[in-house]
Ligand SMILES: Nc1nc2c(ncn2[C@@H]2O[C@H](COP(=O)(O)OP(=O)(O)OP(=O)(O)O)[C@@H](O)[C@H]2O)c(=O)[nH]1
């Protein structure tokens with residue numbers, strides 16, 4: 001059986017190295033995507049929480065549905081967890097910095113680690129914390145390859161590569177690709193990931209986001225027919241005028257993951273996405 005998540009060597013090495021440095025940290029910030037705060041939990045989340053205080057940061061607040069983000073924050077607060085949501089490209093993190101200072105020992109600077117699955121915004125968050133563009137940020141998963149220390153604004157911060165669980169269910173792996181956190185091309189194909197996304201959005205009544213942005217209705221004949229219509233709308237055609245489904249799927253996934261289609265939240269605290277309920 002092929003892999004259902006992309007798990008290159010830098011993830012295995014990063015995980016080992018991360019646990020070596022955790023002992024020297026005062027607190028850990030776990031970054032998750034506000035569009036799916038349960039699905040995008042780090043596989044290291046529980047283990048880290050047993051070792052150090054963990055603060056949750058929900059990234060991409062600007063791409064999620066605000067009322068649903070408020071429900072998630074309320075959910076975490078009720079479960080006794082500290083969680084804050086940001087547009088990491090714009091917002092200042094003063095409230096979060098104040099929260100982290102609670103863990104600073106009196107004799108030295110605060111030491112914080114930033115963890116999370118690929119492409120959730122860890123490096124962008126770290127840059128905001130140290131006050132400069134210290135760590136490289138990029139639209140594709142797998143930008144940060146190693147565990148690295150950065151200093152700035154009275155805090156020492158460790159960036160880490162995005163780490164996935166090596167064994168993840170196929171449907172969960174595909175759903176992570178919708179948010180840009182897993183490599184669709186490595187785990188199956190752009191097409192299979194896009195078809196699952198079409199089925200999911202249709203089933204949840206969320207297709208309106210795509211229809212509003214691109215004017216393509218959900219085709220009752222099924223996801224393949226809808227992908228075909230998307231391909232025509234996006235001009236992904238091969239000679240002879242038929243649709244290049246792979247190219248259409250790739251464009252659709254990239255637009256969805258980057259939030260260009262509009263705000264959308266995929267799950268709520270009382271109905272988290274799992275291998276059992278995903279298409
Ligand atoms: N609109 C928006 N984009 C964001 C936000 N947070 C992160 N991004 C974008 O998401 C992409 C990934 O950001 P990175 O900081 O490189 O993510 P990472 O978690 O370090 O990724 P890896 O190192 O590859 O695991 C970049 O294009 C960011 O600009 C946010 O709150 N809003």
Ligand SMILES: [Mg+2]
Pocket residue numbers: 122123124136137143144159160161162
């Ligand atoms: Mg990074």
